[in-house]
Amino acid sequence: MIKKLLLILLCFSLFPLSACYDAVEIDDLAYVVAMGIDKGDSKTFRITLQYAVPLNIASGIEGSPGEEAPLTSLTVEADSLHTALNDANGKIAKTTALSHLNLLLLGDGAATQDLGYLKDELLSLPDLPKTACLALCGGLAADKLAAVSSPLERNPSRYYADFFQNDVSGYELSRTVSAFLRPDTDTALPYLEPGEAFEIAGMAILKEHTLYKIYPKQDILLLNILRGNTKDLKYETPNGIYRIDARTAPEISIRPEEVPVVSVTLDLTGEPLSGKDFLFQDSKKASTELSDNLKKDLLQFLNKMTKDDIDLLNLSDRIKKHFLTEKELKAYAPREKYSHSVFSVKVHFRNTKTD
Amino acid sequence: MNSTKNISRTQGICLGVNLLCNKLFLLTPAFFIGNAGSGALFSVLTVYAIAFLFFSLFFKKTDGDLFALMKKMWFQRTFHFLSFLLTLFCCVVNFSLLIYFLKATVFPKSPYLFLALPFALCMGVCAKNGMKSVAGTAGFFVPFLFTIPLLLLATTVKNFDLTQLFPLFGKGVKAIFLNGVFMLSSLFEVLVLFYLPAFYPKQKLAGIVRPTLAISCLLYLLIIGSVLLLGNSHTAGHAFSLLQTGFSGRNDGIFLLIYTLSGMLYLASMLFFSAEMFQKAFPLPTKNVLFLPLTLLIVLYSEITFLNQEGQAFLKNAGLMLWLMPFSVPFLFLLFAKNKKELKHD
Numbered sequence: 155m156i157k158k159l160l161l162i163l164l165c166f167s168l169f170p171l172s173a174c175y176d177a178v179e180i181d182d183l184a185y186v187v188a189m190g191i192d193k194g195d196s197k198t199f200r201i202t203l204q205y206a207v208p209l210n211i212a213s214g215i216e217g218s219p220g221e222e223a224p225l226t227s228l229t230v231e232a233d234s235l236h237t238a239l240n241d242a243n244g245k246i247a248k249t250t251a252l253s254h255l256n257l258l259l260l261g262d263g264a265a266t267q268d269l270g271y272l273k274d275e276l277l278s279l280p281d282l283p284k285t286a287c288l289a290l291c292g293g294l295a296a297d298k299l300a301a302v303s304s305p306l307e308r309n310p311s312r313y314y315a316d317f318f319q320n321d322v323s324g325y326e327l328s329r330t331v332s333a334f335l336r337p338d339t340d341t342a343l344p345y346l347e348p349g350e351a352f353e354i355a356g357m358a359i360l361k362e363h364t365l366y367k368i369y370p371k372q373d374i375l376l377l378n379i380l381r382g383n384t385k386d387l388k389y390e391t392p393n394g395i396y397r398i399d400a401r402t403a404p405e406i407s408i409r410p411e412e413v414p415v416v417s418v419t420l421d422l423t424g425e426p427l428s429g430k431d432f433l434f435q436d437s438k439k440a441s442t443e444l445s446d447n448l449k450k451d452l453l454q455f456l457n458k459m460t461k462d463d464i465d466l467l468n469l470s471d472r473i474k475k476h477f478l479t480e481k482e483l484k485a486y487a488p489r490e491k492y493s494h495s496v497f498s499v500k501v502h503f504r505n506t507k508t509d
Numbered sequence: 510m511n512s513t514k515n516i517s518r519t520q521g522i523c524l525g526v527n528l529l530c531n532k533l534f535l536l537t538p539a540f541f542i543g544n545a546g547s548g549a550l551f552s553v554l555t556v557y558a559i560a561f562l563f564f565s566l567f568f569k570k571t572d573g574d575l576f577a578l579m580k581k582m583w584f585q586r587t588f589h590f591l592s593f594l595l596t597l598f599c600c601v602v603n604f605s606l607l608i609y610f611l612k613a614t615v616f617p618k619s620p621y622l623f624l625a626l627p628f629a630l631c632m633g634v635c636a637k638n639g640m641k642s643v644a645g646t647a648g649f650f651v652p653f654l655f656t657i658p659l660l661l662l663a664t665t666v667k668n669f670d671l672t673q674l675f676p677l678f679g680k681g682v683k684a685i686f687l688n689g690v691f692m693l694s695s696l697f698e699v700l701v702l703f704y705l706p707a708f709y710p711k712q713k714l715a716g717i718v719r720p721t722l723a724i725s726c727l728l729y730l731l732i733i734g735s736v737l738l739l740g741n742s743h744t745a746g747h748a749f750s751l752l753q754t755g756f757s758g759r760n761d762g763i764f765l766l767i768y769t770l771s772g773m774l775y776l777a778s779m780l781f782f783s784a785e786m787f788q789k790a791f792p793l794p795t796k797n798v799l800f801l802p803l804t805l806l807i808v809l810y811s812e813i814t815f816l817n818q819e820g821q822a823f824l825k826n827a828g829l830m831l832w833l834m835p836f837s838v839p840f841l842f843l844l845f846a847k848n849k850k851e852l853k854h855d
Contacts, residue, residue, distance in 0.1 A: 161634050474675035483676050
């Protein structure tokens with residue numbers, strides 16, 4: 155019994171013996187809130203690390219340190235993210251920590267190369283939160299991050315999270331690192347225009363981890379409607395502006411015929427907010443006006459995607475249920491037939507003002 | 510038989526479930542999904558159907574005591590020795606995996622031995638305390654294993670992509686049903702259950718094996734199903750690290766705790782049984798002296814395989830043949846047993 159007790163005590167004594175081995179004090183860490191990735195001049199990457207300055211975030215009294223910039227940036231060139239972080243650690247007096255990273259911004263120069271390598275690099279960084287937002291900007295990511303002023307928010311980390319994930323404009327296109335890690339799907343990222351303005355100007359489409367097309371801002375709205383992210387959206391027709399909500403999730407079905415036949419049914423509710431008088435006087439006319447315009451826009455958007463061979467609705471995944479084995483699916487070659495797809499869109503709109 | 514050595518039925522089931530399901534938290538989902546694609550769930554069902562069929566046949570012919578079948582000492586000793594080698598091999602692989610996982614996720618800068626030694630010590634002490642201690646710990650801990658699939662389901666259900674289940678038969682019927690035989694290696698630890706009658710003498714082994722298979726089948730379906738439906742991850746641990754939930758933040762910590770405890774329990778049980786097998790292969794009066802050298806062997810050999818990529822590849826390929834021991838060898842004994850009427854004691 156005494157022997158067993160001694161053995162157990164010996165076991166537990168190992169834990170305090172480790173003392174402060176591997177201990178990391180919070181004061182020794184520098185927290186990165188945003189990371190910009192550009193194409194390097196002499197090396198593969200030009201990485202900009204935007205650090206939070208906690209002292210300047212904490213206080214907001216005039217004349218106090220809180221009036222100083224809450225962010226500071228450091229740019230390094232390296233062949234891998236690991237080397238970049240190592241180089242950055244050599245330039246600052248603290249250890250770089252990625253655990254609070256909220257934004258990963260890709261410059262369009264970096265994104266025109268195959269970003270598959272970046273995926274592997276991201277996976278190998280254990281403390282990088284896979285829930286960080288991913289966006290793409292025109293020009294250099296370093297310049298864009300340097301121009302961020304985070305209006306109405308001293309905490310830049312919260313600013314990025316709110317900007318990309320809690321957007322209320324209807325142009326939200328929340329893409330996280332984990333979505334980017336998913337193989338074989340086309341990815342749409344929020345696109346920020348070159349220049350100092352920090353606002354979403356459209357969506358950048360990555361195909362096989364390479365920047366392929368940039369679509370205008372209006373298309374984000376249509377994509378959100380098709381994906382069922384329709385909550386309090388403002389939709390504009392030639393005669394007025396409507397508020398629309400989804401009553402049920404969109405029904406998207408695809409039939410594997412000679413060419414794929416895709417039917418989309420939307421069940422929406424809402425009301426006209428402003429515009430011509432007839433929208434408020436004749437509810438049926440207002441509903442028809444919205445349904446016709448939305449149908450036209452959606453068809454145009456869907457045809458544009460197929461023409462560009464972009465599959466943001468995962469139609470090539472949806473078709474899989476019609477096949478029993480991967481061999482049969484491969485024989486049908488849905489991806490090759492996708493560009494000839496035929497679409498039909500039905501929009502049911504219930505006007506809450508008068509119906 | 511000393512009654513203090515006996516274990517209860519629940520403890521036996523918990524021990525079996527932990528042995529079968531420990532690997533499930535790391536590599537097994539990738540193994541099944543890689544083999545059958547979107548038909549991985551059918552593959553799991555096939556593997557379990559074969560296992561159930563085998564045991565139904567086995568329990569029909571015997572009362573579960575495999576060693577009563579092996580009348581000749583030569584067969585029995587060879588079987589014990591081969592079982593010992595394979596169990597030790599499983600210990601080495603799982604020990605390496607556990608330490609590698611800890612090193613890759615939470616302690617990247619810690620040296621291998623620093624991580625390995627506390628685990629080795631706990632494993633050795635737990636195994637040396639005997640079957641009662643190992644099974645008691647299993648009886649207490651194993652219900653917590655369900656936290657992982659339940660938490661995974663609760664936090665990931667909104668990210669599930671049902672299209673990942675199609676095409677229904679994935680890489681084809683052959684990949685699911687014929688390769689299912691090789692996939693039986695994931696249930697290799699069933700072998701250990703043949704050694705349980707020594708600690709569970711009064712009741713039939715079927716009372717442990719059938720619930721063990723049913724519960725572990727449920728865990729396999731839940732975890733492999735979740736990983737498959739998420740589409741962008743290969744292991745339960747990876748799935749946890751990709752998600753952020755509103756009510757509890759990231760759940761990696763819970764996963765890490767449960768996986769580590771389950772791994773410890775697995776290693777302690779396997780170490781205990783490998784000592785038991787060694788004792789039976791070379792009839793020894795006691796197995797207590799074996800724990801220290803076996804623990805050291807596991808630590809040192811796993812460090813070698815840990816550092817050696819070729820060693821890891823060898824272990825991975827050799828693993829495919831593991832099903833031969835628990836499934837085909839007892840089956841052959843059943844088939845060629847001379848006096849089949851003598852197989853049942855009662």
